[in-house]
Amino acid sequence: MSGIVAETGIPVAGQETIAPPRALRLLRPLQLSGPFVIALLVGAVVLFASGRDAIGTYWLLAQQSLGGTTEIANTLVAATPILLTGLATAVAFRSGIFNVGVEGSLYVGAFAAAWAGFTLKGLAGPLLIVVAVLLAAAAGALWALVPGVLRARWRVDEVVTTLMLNYVAILLTSWLVNYYFLAPDIANSMSPMIAKQARLGSLLPPSQLSIAFVVALLVTGLYAYFFSRTRIGYELRMTGLNPRFARAVGINLGGAVLIAFAISGFLGGVAGGFQILGVNYRFIDHFSPGYGFTGIAVALLGRGHPIGIVLAALFFGALSSGGAMIQLFSDIPLDLINILQGTVMIFAVIELSRLPFVKRWLRHA
């Protein structure tokens, strides 16, 4: 990630603090780990206040998410969709677009993959998987292009459109599955199972760790390459950092908006598709616990940086897989996990370098 790329990450308003670069480099790991540490402290206070043993709970949480091969594998499975939605969101953010509609792309992508899985049963395994993922990606990209065109052509604010289109996507897929593609033998709102050959095999049974996680890591590499080494990535980045500058040097802003939306939706669709092929094996009404929204947190927490995004996705993955497990072994409510997630988010967006005591420290460093 060296080269000509300034490690700017997601543009944050008013970054005019001047500090010696060496001290800033020292600050960086602190900036990245600070939110987690503070969140754990806040969580400890909550636990203590409700009369529980904080250290014991955290120990259990750590054990259940990282304590063994299967636990780690489960964490990676949980991290896969939010790594992809995190990258999807980060592509848009770095291009100056606040796309909060990855959840919608995820739903239509998931539905498209499921449809391919239970309809095109005649195709051979690898081919069917590729077709299903590509259909999911195409559906996600097309879905994202709706607010993309509205923004590029008529300057419609994308925050409103993408947020609202999430509900449209969730309810549209719900309608499709309940009225047209309901599995005949089941009471819940689910589609039929996808063909056996369309399911991604486990790399580490009994977990559901599949090739999807590996692909997500590869996509992270492509994301880094795209923004640092390609012309279009450069153009998107300049558009995100300073649209007036980009326009004056002849970058087509409307085109940049469309490309960013298309890539963002593409990745959101892939996230949904993999969740069907690797975990659920069918489309389930309202299946996502907010993967797209957690992706926003992942992108912000990772500051748009590929390694930061991977770490943030792993953290949230560990929280959700460990959190699901500790409910089985203790009376710790799942709400605590949500409190931890929320606290991490709040502290993630704090600019550490602006806090007075950090400022002083920076001066002396």
Place this chain on the structure above:
Amino acid sequence: MTQAPRSADAPIVGASAASATVPRIRIRGLTKSYGSVMANDGIDLDIARGGIHAIVGENGAGKTTLVRAIYGLVEPDAGSIELDGKLVDVATPAKAIASRIGMVHQRFQLVEPLTALENLTLGDLPHRGMFFDRSAALSRARALATELGTSMEWDRPVVHLSVGARQRLEIMRLLYRKADILIFDEPTSVLTPQEADDLFRVLPRLAGQGRTIIFITHKLREVFALADRVTVMRRGRVITTVPTKGSDPQALASLIVGEHFERPELEAVADRGEAVIDVEGLSVCDDLGTLSLREATFTVHAGEIVGVAGIEGSGQRELVEALLGVRQPVAGTIRLRGRPLQRASVWDRRKRGVAFISEDRDGEGACLAATLAENVLPLERHDPGLAGGGRLRISAIAAFARSVLTRFDVRGAGPQSPARALSGGNLQRLVLGREIHKTPTLLLAAHPTRGVDVRGIAFIHEQLAQARKAGAATLLISEELSELIELSDRLLVIFEGRLVADLPAAEVSPERLGLLMTGAA
């Protein structure tokens, strides 16, 4: 006051020698470094009460750092600041305001959607019970305007006020908060000549009321017109402080630069070449939909600099934006070398050799958060050697950037540093390098020397002259009449959106130009 020695090299320390009173501000040993750069290096300075004190120096001489330290925006590494002989700790602007220090920034600190009156009273609203006491606010506001000898449309949202009015509002806001040390950071850089004249009437009035004025400037003319005393800074140090009365502008200029330099003489008018750009009946609207440029018709030839003179906001910006392609004209035709242009995209025009120096360097001319290399690259981003097949060749791009930075003498940072690290003058050299390292067909230069120091101005003028010699057609927008007259072959005068004159620059006097610009001739 003592008479300044002719060779103003020996610093006269403090006004205290002349007046027995304690100086209003006494600075001792003020030091501030940014990394390895000493922005302020042991500054000693006394500023007397009730005077106008100018601070001059090149870009990066440390002037802004010094006044920001006085105002509490910069915390010094070492040194002390005394007000009326008492040591104070102005660690934050809030403390500075409490010590009755106020600052008018280059970028105004006003809330644009609020009215002038609301901006004035913000933070200290006159009230009756829990209600805003509008009439009390208005009478205090009017009293301030009278005190300043000026007027203000108090119910107008700031966004609709002229730049000069906004600046007056800023000043009144400081007075409203009882400031009696007023700091101005390059107050005239954003003003039209007329607005600057207004400011020049206001400042002595404030000083006459016993307030202390400190202002930063590049322009010696302003120093001699306004200031009682002037401090010259160079490379973070105070070189000298002298009374302006009896000082020699030429000697002061050489102190600022530190060595002898000369403005380049432009070569005599070459044979003008073919018509590069033909504009006919061009009308353009501004953002609010009002017609800002009306039926402009003119031609610029190869090897010719055509200056556009006019009061700021007379349609110059809309003209440039229409030529660059970022604003759609409502009527008229533009031809570049005979081919119609009005439907072409910005990139189409760029490919055909349209270069552009933006009047808004930080906001449009450069991308501050990106690296220098990324700021030099954009016009070459389709060059097969730099980005063949859509893949950026990192080392080739770095080498290309280095060559441009070297040729245009951009100092202070390498290709991988963020553009934010450059001073204004160096950033402008970078912009110039990006735009004209290959001779452009048409160069749109909007205020190319705005906020640039003397040496930088000379360099930019030289580069514009070279581009002209190499055959570029240049449209030069500037508020510096002397710059327009010196550089241009022809001058277009714009008044209220109309081109009212097209004259050979050699035959124009600044006085006649001033009359044309204001519609008086």
